[in-house]
Amino acid sequence: PWGQMSFWGATVITNLLSAIPYVGNTMVQWIWGGFSVDNATLNRFFTFHFLLPFLILGTTMVHLLFLHETGSNNPIGLNSNTDKIPFHPYFSYKDMMGFLLALTILLMITMFYPNMLGDPDNFSPANPLSTPPHIKPEWYFLFAYAILRSIPNKLGGSC
Numbered sequence: 001p002w003g004q005m006s007f008w009g010a011t012v013i014t015n016l017l018s019a020i021p022y023v024g025n026t027m028v029q030w031i032w033g034g035f036s037v038d039n040a041t042l043n044r045f046f047t048f049h050f051l052l053p054f055l056i057l058g059t060t061m062v063h064l065l066f067l068h069e070t071g072s073n074n075p076i077g078l079n080s081n082t083d084k085i086p087f088h089p090y091f092s093y094k095d096m097m098g099f100l101l102a103l104t105i106l107l108m109i110t111m112f113y114p115n116m117l118g119d120p121d122n123f124s125p126a127n128p129l130s131t132p133p134h135i136k137p138e139w140y141f142l143f144a145y146a147i148l149r150s151i152p153n154k155l156g157g158s159c
Helices: 004-019 024-032 041-069 085-112 139-150
Strands: none
Touching: 004 024, 004 041, 024 041, 041 085
16 A cells, blocks of 8 residues: 555545645645655545445444335335235345355456556655656546546646
């Protein structure tokens, strides 16, 4: 988590908050924990990225619990007494099989090819005096990056 791309990614993304009038610079310094991205900032972001999947999983489980308890509501308010297939066990087993398949694929990639999806620049230690020449987001964010770069104003884009 203390690589070049982590450092510069945190710098660029948190600096976008400085465009908020009046409180932007204060928010950036509060998130950084000082006046620049430092070890504490990268530790916070690493912890946040570690805990976020567990929060999403917990929220999903609560959602499925409520869906299982009350069922899906009809927004029109009409009573639909059609023949229904219960969620459990039929659909919950299908969901569990899909989840286990995705988890198996994820574990195979992370255990046997841990560096396959990593950026090579992230293997060099973070250095605020050396900016990598080709900073760009990962492939799954390129569409948003292109939209962001097409807007010249700092309030709407990153230029």
